[in-house]
Amino acid sequence: MNVEVIGDREFIASVQEQDGVWVLMAGQSLYALPTEGGRALPVWSSAEKAEVFSEKLGQKGLSSMFVPMSNFLGTAWLGSPSLQIIDVLASPRYGQDSLTYTADELSARLKT
Known part of the structure; x- marks a missing residue:
C-alpha cells in the first residue's frame, strides 16, 4: 500500500x-x-496542524477555524460559485507536496 493511499484513508477517517x-x-x-x-x-x-502550517508561512493574522461537514460540503463552501474552489489540499505541510483532491472528488469521498 502506498503512502498516498494511507494518507487518504487517515485524512478521510479523521475528518469524518x-x-x-x-x-x-x-x-x-x-x-x-x-x-x-x-x-x-x-x-x-x-x-494544531493548521496552526503549525500557519506559523511556518510567517504570515501574520491567520487563525484556524472549524467548519462543520454539513457546511463544508454545502453551497457555502465547496459548492459556492463565488469561492471558486477547484482543488482541496488535504492537511498540507509547509514545503511538502500535499494530497490533492478536486472539490468533487473530496465531496464524494466524504459522503461515503
Missing part, C-alpha cells in the same frame, strides 16, 4: 470522525491559493 475540517482565515477572508481556473483550499484534520 470529527464531522468537519479546519481552515485558515485571515480576518474574515478565507486563506486559499490561486490555481488555474479558481482556488485551491488547504484543509486540515486538526487545529
